[in-house]
């Protein structure tokens with residue numbers, strides 16, 4: 001049977017990503033799926049996220065990023081959706097549930113437009129960075145499908161932290177939330 005391009009790209013990443021089957025990877029994925037842990041991890045990196053509507057954040061594990069033409073780009077370990085709010089005073093859209101970051105108005109409401117209910121973020125889990133270039137290429141590909149400034153890498157391997165962050169990928173590490181283990 002002839003393989004489609006979709007299948008082969010998908011298999012390329014999965015085969016390349018042998019860490020997917022390591023106990024470490026599973027442990028980190030299961031940890032992040034436990035209630036409260038994603039919030040601990042993300043707020044350890046960006047304090048403004050403390051005011052997100054965490055009760056209604058949705059976590060999708062192993063969900064595909066699909067292009068407009070239906071092409072399956074790949075599946076980050078976690079895609080999470082953060083509810084959007086709209087300021088009734090200045091109409092700014094934001095994720096802050098306390099007040100509008102633009103005009104400080106507290107007259108805010110969940111975004112009424114179905115298309116704009118959520119901001120999407122992804123977290124890729126790599127216990128160890130086996131190959132910096134390959135990992136960066138994979139994450140940049142995901143980012144190019146609408147995840148600018150919304151890309152996280154969860155790893156125990158901090159050797160390339162500065163390089164990833166310089167490329168717009170925030171590096172998450174469990175030690176930043178270790179006090180809560």
Ligand SMILES: [Zn+2]
Pocket residue numbers: 087088089090091092100101102103104105
């Ligand atoms: Zn406002």
